[in-house]
Amino acid sequence: MNTMRHLLAGCLREEPNGYMVTELVNSFPTVQDLMNASEDELKLIRGIGAVKARQLTAILEFVKKVNAPVADKRVIIRSPQDVCNLVRSDMEYLQTEHFRVVGLSTKHHVLFQETVSQGTLDASLVHCREVFKLLIKRASASAIFVHNHPSGDPTPSPEDIELTRKLVEAGKLLGIQVLDHVIIGRSSKYISFKEQQII
Structure with missing residues (x-):
């Protein structure tokens, strides 16, 4: 929390314990909250105008851009860590x-990466036909599936495991x-079904 205060203070040229930084931390208590904040939401805090x-x-x-992989570099996936770095x-x-x-x-x-489903806080609706239609269209030899857990805990749910097994069979x-x-x-944590021998 202190690190976040000092970073915000540096960005805004304010004191770490000043009103504006305190309100930002209270309104967006996690890095996740802050990264998803819109300009309009930020402007609700007194002292933060359009500029x-x-x-x-x-x-x-x-x-976000600094942490993203270089767009024109051909990325090769050799490990689950490479997948994590990619997305x-x-x-x-x-x-x-x-x-x-x-x-x-x-x-x-x-060859490509594409989001095929956006779910609620706890679940995502994924259809095998949509997934493999993309892979066939792009002449993919193999596939890796990736999804996020907004809670920050990457532990797979029974639904995650069941969906993955269906996708493996379809493949x-x-x-x-x-x-x-x-x-x-969150915090660069991930779980690989291959490493966990789930598939």
Whole structure:
């Protein structure tokens, strides 16, 4: 919390224990809350006008971009950590579950990544046909599935496990190997179904 106060104070040129920083911390108590704050929400705090709100959202957007992988670099997936590095910057702070498909070539180069479902706080609706339609269309040799847990705890639920097993079976029928399913938590935490021997 003290680190967050000092970072905000530096960005806004305010005192760490001043009114504006205190109100920001009270209104957006976690990094997740702050990363998802809109300019309009920031302007509700006394002392933060359009200029400061725009300045703060620009800084937060810059942080996301810095943590994102280089767009024109061909990414190769060799491990679950590579998957986490690929998606963490834009999935770690989401407030609802997003289910993403990562299509890979025969040499495990990332061909594409696309969100196929956005759920509520606890669940995401995923249909096998939508998932594999994308993979077939992009001529993917294999796939990795990724979704986030807004709670920050990447422990898979029984529903996560059941869905993954269905997707693995569908992949076998279609000749597209499901290499892994990675759940993204917070603070760079993740769980790999492959490492956990769930698949």
